[in-house]
Amino acid sequence: MDHSLTGTLRMPARVHFGYGTRAQIPQLLALHGTRVLAVVDPFLTSTAIFMELLSQLEAAGLTVQVHSDITPELPVATLDAAGDVARAFQPDAILAVGGGSALDAAKLIALLAAHGGPLSSYYGENAVPGPVVPIVAVPTTAGTGSEVTPVAVVSDPDRELKVGISSPYLVPVAAVVDPEFTLGAPASVTAFSGIDALVHLVESYTATSLTLDWSATAPVFTGRNLFSELIALNGIERLGRWLPIAVAEPAHRRAHEEVAFAAMLGGMSFGPTGTHLSHALQYPIGAITKTPHGLGTGLMLPYVMDAIRVDDDVTDRLGAVGSALGSDATSAQGRADDAISAVVELNRAIGVPPSLAAIGIDAAQLPQIAELGLASGRLVGIAPLPVTRDVLLDILTRAHEGTLTERIMA
Ligand SMILES: NC(=O)c1ccc[n+]([C@@H]2O[C@H](COP(=O)([O-])OP(=O)(O)OC[C@H]3O[C@@H](n4cnc5c(N)ncnc54)[C@H](O)[C@@H]3O)[C@@H](O)[C@H]2O)c1
Numbered sequence: 001m002d003h004s005l006t007g008t009l010r011m012p013a014r015v016h017f018g019y020g021t022r023a024q025i026p027q028l029l030a031l032h033g034t035r036v037l038a039v040v041d042p043f044l045t046s047t048a049i050f051m052e053l054l055s056q057l058e059a060a061g062l063t064v065q066v067h068s069d070i071t072p073e074l075p076v077a078t079l080d081a082a083g084d085v086a087r088a089f090q091p092d093a094i095l096a097v098g099g100g101s102a103l104d105a106a107k108l109i110a111l112l113a114a115h116g117g118p119l120s121s122y123y124g125e126n127a128v129p130g131p132v133v134p135i136v137a138v139p140t141t142a143g144t145g146s147e148v149t150p151v152a153v154v155s156d157p158d159r160e161l162k163v164g165i166s167s168p169y170l171v172p173v174a175a176v177v178d179p180e181f182t183l184g185a186p187a188s189v190t191a192f193s194g195i196d197a198l199v200h201l202v203e204s205y206t207a208t209s210l211t212l213d214w215s216a217t218a219p220v221f222t223g224r225n226l227f228s229e230l231i232a233l234n235g236i237e238r239l240g241r242w243l244p245i246a247v248a249e250p251a252h253r254r255a256h257e258e259v260a261f262a263a264m265l266g267g268m269s270f271g272p273t274g275t276h277l278s279h280a281l282q283y284p285i286g287a288i289t290k291t292p293h294g295l296g297t298g299l300m301l302p303y304v305m306d307a308i309r310v311d312d313d314v315t316d317r318l319g320a321v322g323s324a325l326g327s328d329a330t331s332a333q334g335r336a337d338d339a340i341s342a343v344v345e346l347n348r349a350i351g352v353p354p355s356l357a358a359i360g361i362d363a364a365q366l367p368q369i370a371e372l373g374l375a376s377g378r379l380v381g382i383a384p385l386p387v388t389r390d391v392l393l394d395i396l397t398r399a400h401e402g403t404l405t406e407r408i409m410a
């Protein structure tokens with residue numbers, strides 16, 4: 001057991017959180033020049049809040065071109081084409097406003113504008129050759145934390161699964177998290193993005209220690225990380241209390257504020273640390289069922305928590321998660337049990353389906369999902385236990401049957 005303390009923190013140079021902080025956006029962009037490419041989630045383009053933002057940008061003397069042609073799942077060809085538009089416009093800065101998909105699109109357009117394509121040449125970790133066009137990121141979902149992370153995820157028809165491009169150069173220069181943008185979102189958007197934030201927090205808090213060679217290029221994802229440990233439990237506590245209220249009440253200002261803050265903490269926590277098995281398994285589950293990212297990660301999380309309880313250290317960590325979710329059990333074991341029950345109950349309350357069978361997965365597909373999950377070597381390597389195909393198959397089998405839901409809801 002390695003007891004040394006290590007941590008890596010990568011963060012935008014400026015982060016503003018809170019209602020009203022969107023008024024900072026023009027100043028943050030103007031730090032980099034006058035030409036702004038705004039990559040905007042299509043749902044937003046005709047809204048009053050976006051019109052108001054656009055007029056503020058113009059009043060600040062910025063020349064703005066809006067790109068809102070963002071295709072769900074981000075097929076790589078659509079981004080390569082957007083990259084050509086961006087290179088022609090030569091932006092000084094990119095404003096990214098939208099859900100995680102739009103923020104990821106903006107990161108990749110910033111990459112293409114600076115270094116050219118094709119995007120496939122940057123797949124994986126640390127393949128981006130240098131700084132990208134500066135990005136000011138403004139999330140409209142409370143979920144991915146993409147506004148502070150070094151990752152963007154795309155789909156490529158040549159690959160079975162979505163692929164990540166991860167590099168410290170993709171961390172935006174500034175993040176503005178104004179919960180006003182999340183008000184009024186459909187319950188399913190709030191639920192699935194919010195539960196994904198919980199998965200980011202729990203998985204980064206339970207990551208294993210990796211042995212790092214500090215004389216080489218640092219990995220994008222470092223595994224267990226002191227900074228994440230400071231952040232994660234705070235976010236978990238807020239989500240446990242406020243996510244069900246935010247889902248039930250789209251106009252509840254306090255609930256949406258709390259969830260937005262927790263989701264940003266999720267990005268800060270997992271950005272340098274990484275996530276593990278719920279994410280490794282969601283990629284194939286999402287590819288087969290075409291269900292949202294957070295639906296799959298949220299569904300898998302209690303089963304992953306149950307499977308990683310292999311030693312006292314993980315049990316203590318899950319116990320701390322249990323305390324953050326309201327457990328007052330006297331033993332770590334009891335608090336870890338309560339953590340799993342609390343996530344099952346939270347999933348039920350916000351409408352995450354109870355089993356893989358309920359989202360149309362056939363038992364015969366589980367071995368293939370396990371194989372594909374295992375192939376996400378980076379994610380699997382961050383889990384706090386040795387992972388084999390059988391470990392994943394066992395997790396999947398129980399999630400397929402919904403055994404925890406049955407036991408806990410009985
Ligand atoms: N880069 C990262 O660090 C990171 C982390 C986790 C997930 N992801 C990726 O992010 C994507 C998921 O992002 P997401 O959960 O934010 O969903 P999303 O961006 O796919 O948005 C879901 C839907 O909600 C709409 N929407 C967004 N904000 C809204 C609002 N305020 N009101 C009404 N509608 C709104 C969008 O137009 C879209 O139709 C996945 O592709 C996933 O792979 C990235």
Ligand SMILES: [Fe+2]
Nearest residue numbers: 196200293297
């Ligand atoms: Fe996620």
